[in-house]
Amino acid sequence: MKSYQTLLTELDDKGIFTITINREDKLNALNKTVISELNDAVDEIYQNSAIKGAIITGKGIKSFVAGADISEFKGMTEAEGKALAQRGHDVFDKIELCPKPIIAAVNGFALGGGCELAMACHLRIASENAKFGQPEVKLGIIPGYGGTQRLTQLIGKGKALELLMTGDTIDAACAAKLGLVNDVVQTVELLDACKAMLQKITSMAPFAIAQVIQSVYAHFKDGINGFDTEIELFGKCVATEDFAEGTAAFLEKRKPVFKGK
Numbered sequence: 001m002k003s004y005q006t007l008l009t010e011l012d013d014k015g016i017f018t019i020t021i022n023r024e025d026k027l028n029a030l031n032k033t034v035i036s037e038l039n040d041a042v043d044e045i046y047q048n049s050a051i052k053g054a055i056i057t058g059k060g061i062k063s064f065v066a067g068a069d070i071s072e073f074k075g076m077t078e079a080e081g082k083a084l085a086q087r088g089h090d091v092f093d094k095i096e097l098c099p100k101p102i103i104a105a106v107n108g109f110a111l112g113g114g115c116e117l118a119m120a121c122h123l124r125i126a127s128e129n130a131k132f133g134q135p136e137v138k139l140g141i142i143p144g145y146g147g148t149q150r151l152t153q154l155i156g157k158g159k160a161l162e163l164l165m166t167g168d169t170i171d172a173a174c175a176a177k178l179g180l181v182n183d184v185v186q187t188v189e190l191l192d193a194c195k196a197m198l199q200k201i202t203s204m205a206p207f208a209i210a211q212v213i214q215s216v217y218a219h220f221k222d223g224i225n226g227f228d229t230e231i232e233l234f235g236k237c238v239a240t241e242d243f244a245e246g247t248a249a250f251l252e253k254r255k256p257v258f259k260g261k
């Protein structure tokens, strides 16, 4: 297991890998080191077969991630700005396209890059004190880590434009109403709720879960017909040992034992 300067990582005996952004004194703001280490930690999810699913959260009870690290913005040129955004996009795309389920445990402020990080995860569970927003316009910029796109995908154009243009912050209950989060739980229950959700998902056939992720994201990719993708991936699932096991288990009235093959 790798060790990191700005992240804490832990793999439990159920195969759940928890990545905690560990800059509590800066409300877990995403500096270049965090982005780079997040990239490496997500690579671990892809590469380590003992990892079945992952949680991304922030250290402490006040903040998930309060955005990109504003102290790194000073004196940035246009080319550097583009490079910063590209790097963030690369890492967040890797999270979004990961074949294993990743849940954001949103334990407080999810602002700017924090909201974008949560939206790049497959699901979001928030604590009651969580707050969401894209306040970039207050700084004279726009979201640079996919926020204009993923917020629009999740909550629709009208509300997305409102949040993006006002920079307003919304609470967890409002985020749930808009479909920005999947569930809201008490702060003390947050990690357990994420783990329970992951255990439910990881008890399904892993290959099928990976195809669900790929097929849903086909909807948002230019030049790809998501219906065609679904037909193709359905066929691939039918060819797996897990499909034979799943159907046999149903007919034999027992629990399936999936192998991910």
Ligand code: COA
Residues within 6 Å of the ligand: 025, 026, 027, 029, 066, 067, 068, 069, 070, 071, 109, 111, 112, 113, 135, 136, 139
């Ligand atoms: N980048 C860098 N540092 C940040 C940060 C960010 N995005 N967000 C918070 N911090 C730092 C603060 O500078 C402060 O550091 P200091 O103690 O060395 O001065 C520390 O985290 C605590 O933040 P503070 O502002 O004192 O806490 P607060 O409870 O008064 O306010 C927020 C909390 C989240 C409302 C406020 O920190 C904030 O507005 N942050 C920026 C949010 C943002 O614009 N994000 C998008 C960036 S593109």
